Amino acid sequence: xxxxxxxxxxxxxxxxxxxxxxxxxxxxxSGVNIKWEYxxxxxDCLEKYGTLLPDKTIQNIAKNKVALKGPTTTPIGTxxxxxxxxxxxxxxxxxxxxxxxxxxxxxxxxxxxDILNFRENTEDCYAAIEHMVSDEVAQCLKVITWPGSYRIAxxxxxxxxxxxxKKIYCVHKANIMKMTDGLFLDAFREVAKQHPDIxxxxxxxxxxxxxxxxxxxxxxxxxLPNLYGDIxxxxxxxxxxxxxxxxxxxxxxxxxxxxxxxxxxxxxAGMKKVNPSAVLVSGIMMLRWLKEEAAAARIEKAMxxxxxxxxxxxYDVGGTAKTDEYAQAIVDKMHAKA
Amino acid sequence: xxxxxxxxxxxxxKREIKLVxxxxxxxxxxxxxKFDDIGAFKCEFISNxxxxxxxxxxxxxxxxxxxxxCRFMATKEVQDAEVNAFLDALTKGGWWWxxxxxxxxxxxxxxxxxAY
Numbered sequence: 363x364x365x366x367x368x369x370x371x372x373x374x375x376x377x378x379x380x381x382x383x384x385x386x387x388x389x390x391x392s393g394v395n396i397k398w399e400y401x402x403x404x405x406d407c408l409e410k411y412g413t414l415l416p417d418k419t420i421q422n423i424a425k426n427k428v429a430l431k432g433p434t435t436t437p438i439g440t441x442x443x444x445x446x447x448x449x450x451x452x453x454x455x456x457x458x459x460x461x462x463x464x465x466x467x468x469x470x471x472x473x474x475x476d477i478l479n480f481r482e483n484t485e486d487c488y489a490a491i492e493h494m495v496s497d498e499v500a501q502c503l504k505v506i507t508w509p510g511s512y513r514i515a516x517x518x519x520x521x522x523x524x525x526x527x528k529k530i531y532c533v534h535k536a537n538i539m540k541m542t543d544g545l546f547l548d549a550f551r552e553v554a555k556q557h558p559d560i561x562x563x564x565x566x567x568x569x570x571x572x573x574x575x576x577x578x579x580x581x582x583x584x585x586l587p588n589l590y591g592d593i594x595x596x597x598x599x600x601x602x603x604x605x606x607x608x609x610x611x612x613x614x615x616x617x618x619x620x621x622x623x624x625x626x627x628x629x630x631a632g633m634k635k636v637n638p639s640a641v642l643v644s645g646i647m648m649l650r651w652l653k654e655e656a657a658a659a660r661i662e663k664a665m666x667x668x669x670x671x672x673x674x675x676x677y678d679v680g681g682t683a684k685t686d687e688y689a690q691a692i693v694d695k696m697h698a699k700a
Numbered sequence: 701x702x703x704x705x706x707x708x709x710x711x712x713x714k715r716e717i718k719l720v721x722x723x724x725x726x727x728x729x730x731x732x733x734k735f736d737d738i739g740a741f742k743c744e745f746i747s748n749x750x751x752x753x754x755x756x757x758x759x760x761x762x763x764x765x766x767x768x769x770c771r772f773m774a775t776k777e778v779q780d781a782e783v784n785a786f787l788d789a790l791t792k793g794g795w796w797w798x799x800x801x802x803x804x805x806x807x808x809x810x811x812x813x814x815a816y
Contacts, residue, residue, distance in 0.1 A: 417757075424759075447816055448816050452751070452757065452816070453759050454762045454763055456763065484749060484751070484763075488750065489749055489750025490747075490750045490813050490815055490816050491723075491769060492812070493803070493811060493812050493813070494806060494812070495801070497715055497717060497806060498709070507749060507765045614759075615761045616759065616761040617759075
């Protein structure tokens with residue numbers, strides 16, 4: 363066994379625990395040496411701790427600096443702060459990296475999609491500055507800062523370069539929001555000057571949406587402010603097969619949390635019915651972050667093979683396998699290849 | 701015949717509005733501000749880019765800019781006169797502020813968000 367990594371496991375709620383157990387089964391079978399430390403997060407914490415994100419969980423992530431997270435649900439329209447947004451804020455996980463790559467066996471109308479999205483994760487309308495400024499008017503401050511914009515652009519160019527990418531576009535609405543999106547675009551252009559080996563440009567967000575659905579193959583990497591990023595990364599996930607296969611990483615300078623971006627599907631909780639692939643591919647991203655490329659590639663290859671055979675796949679991709687049966691099939695495939 | 705605006709406004713229930721505090725947006729290069737109580741107001745939290753930086757845990761990696769939201773809650777019943785005195789005291793105390801936002805409750809419910 364190689365170097366031991368200590369990783370915080372956040373199973374979340376609803377179907378999260380059964381998904382995370384399936385994912386752990388696969389990752390542990392890949393040959394990587396991980397000590398998992400389980401911590402609570404999400405709606406189930408409310409009764410026990412009075413918060414969606416207990417301090418004990420925060421302290422554990424602060425210690426381990428890497429976590430794998432299952433799905434959680436944020437109550438709509440109540441006073442509870444989102445556990446996801448709180449994690450991003452507390453650990454300043456400013457870069458949300460969301461790859462959108464075609465999985466070969468999932469039939470889609472396009473031959474090629476391989477987009478790497480870099481969403482700024484901490485600013486914009488997510489700064490939690492909202493007021494009822496009169497009894498008829500609600501106001502939300504869109505906060506864009508030069509250091510925050512510069513930082514995500516710098517992160518994106520460096521990540522892109524390290525992964526052999528060729529082209530980065532900044533997505534914005536600076537023709538209307540000249541100060542906020544204008545600042546974001548100016549910072550991007552400033553960083554781009556330092557990376558002449560990577561083609562850079564910009565595109566207005568509404569045009570970008572149209573171009574994505576008409577010809578997604580033209581895009582390589584996108585850098586987006588928080589709100590556009592939230593929306594367009596799901597759009598990109600939809601292009602390649604839906605949120606069930608969409609990985610995500612929230613990365614800061616001192617910590618990284620890998621998570622699926624889909625919900626917790628509470629109506630299926632305990633039925634072992636749902637597809638764990640999104641958390642699994644997030645786990646593969648995590649393994650690459652931990653420099654465990656061999657284990658990551660092994661899992662990825664086995665997962666594609668199991669999906670291709672379609673004998674042991676979950677209902678959403680036309681099969682009847684349970685969550686853990688799908689995971690076991692991936693494990694068996696890895697061992698068969700060994 | 702009522703106008704559309706009148707019809708729309710009539711659907712919104714009138715609520716009792718009460719002044720309970722002020723969000724102050726302070727510009728400083730000296731790091732997270734510290735405040736004693738000022739008149740009828742006490743500082744409840746300070747956030748930077750929407751993240752709470754006082755009180756409580758702050759990541760050592762947290763990016764901060766020179767613009768802080770400082771939430772001051774009233775410690776007693778207040779009116780605009782107390783807010784004016786508070787702003788005057790803050791300015792005389794050397795604080796450079798970009799904006800002030802009064803905080804109201806509507807039928808007892810906060811009309812303002814918490815910080816993360």
